[in-house]
Amino acid sequence: MTEKRREKKEELKTRLIAAGTELIQEQGLKGLRARDIAERAGSALGGLYTVFDDLDGLVLHVNSRTLKRLETALNAALPSSGDLEETFLNLSLAYLHFALAERNLWSALFEHRMPDGVAVPDWHLAEHAFLIGLIAAPLARQMPDTSADDIAIRARTVFSAVHGVIAISLEGRFVGITPALLEREVAALARLLATGLQKEPSSRPLVS
Amino acid sequence: MTEKRREKKEELKTRLIAAGTELIQEQGLKGLRARDIAERAGSALGGLYTVFDDLDGLVLHVNSRTLKRLETALNAALPSSGDLEETFLNLSLAYLHFALAERNLWSALFEHRMPDGVAVPDWHLAEHAFLIGLIAAPLARQMPDTSADDIAIRARTVFSAVHGVIAISLEGRFVGITPALLEREVAALARLLATGLQKEPSSRPLVS
DNA sequence: CTCCCGTTTTGAACGTCGTTCATTTTTAAT
């Protein structure tokens, strides 16, 4: 009957992740407290540390779940056609809408930092890969004579550019902007990237 | 002789900001400790709170100085010609080089978050404006029949896109990239944005 | 059912942090 034990622990883990998710959603990553998480999950303070090494471990798992939901949202936004402009546009707007709808959880994905010398574990780094893949696939179709490495790098650039526009806006570091205008800017950038990259291989070498 | 008092306090403020700057440079924003700052500035712990409301106040002043140095670096990179592509390219590469040379201080500009409900003070928000202005000026010359508001918004989009590429890369959230490749990507994006926006007003309406 | 012992859960306790404030020290005018 060592199975029941594993189930109990798994259930606690689930409750802790759920509690952490809710608390980040409500107060942002910065307001996350170990005591609040344990209380909401209905466990003692120490229980958290029987499941995770530390708070960072829990945040990583919350982010992992957020990434999975982001992945399904973006996959649902993919157009049936392979048209690059439509793909970039749909993906970018879906990404924007996800960020707006899940502000704090989305912010936690990029705000979170490991302690000083500690690196993000590989299993969690790998979970980000689909973001590149979604862009790399149509890009590779468009640029058949570019190496997979270069495609991946360029896809990351495309993602980062769109992400940057959304992130800077939601951080509120500059003067505010309405969601409608933000949507316009994201759409404009997505289109610009698509049309610009379509001409790239012939009109300009990748390395300049 | 109430003047000497003000000077003493001003000097303490300078030492505290210098100490904070060094410590952020060495260990990043996350490792910043009030006790370390006070010790390095040669004051008692409480002295910090006679000058600043809290640690956030000091970080804001460190960031303020970083922004000023960034501003002179970017101004120095502006080409004499008003050519949009050359302007974007030079600014983007100068921004990248600044970020690489002052990694932790540059990161602190965007990592730093105010406490839960507190907003960034206006005087510090205003210090970010030059980043937009540097891009808006040549953009306005290129698009004379676009409103100043729309120019500012589009300039912010351009900045955010380039910033995003650099920030995502330096955060090391995805698979690493060499500085040379990063430079290539930033340059490619800068050129894409310049050439794309030059055609924008005639070929495609700003609002779609 | 009862006892037992390995496992799990618990929350008091620890060290560290940002921040405060009673006390001491310094300052400058008398």
Next chain:
DNA sequence: ATTAAAAATGAACGACGTTCAAAACGGGAG
């Protein structure tokens, strides 16, 4: 030299993440 106001000090406070000795639990043997 005296003194009252101002500034500097660092011990103390409350809150945090994390640990761990102790209590509670679970299930197999008698």
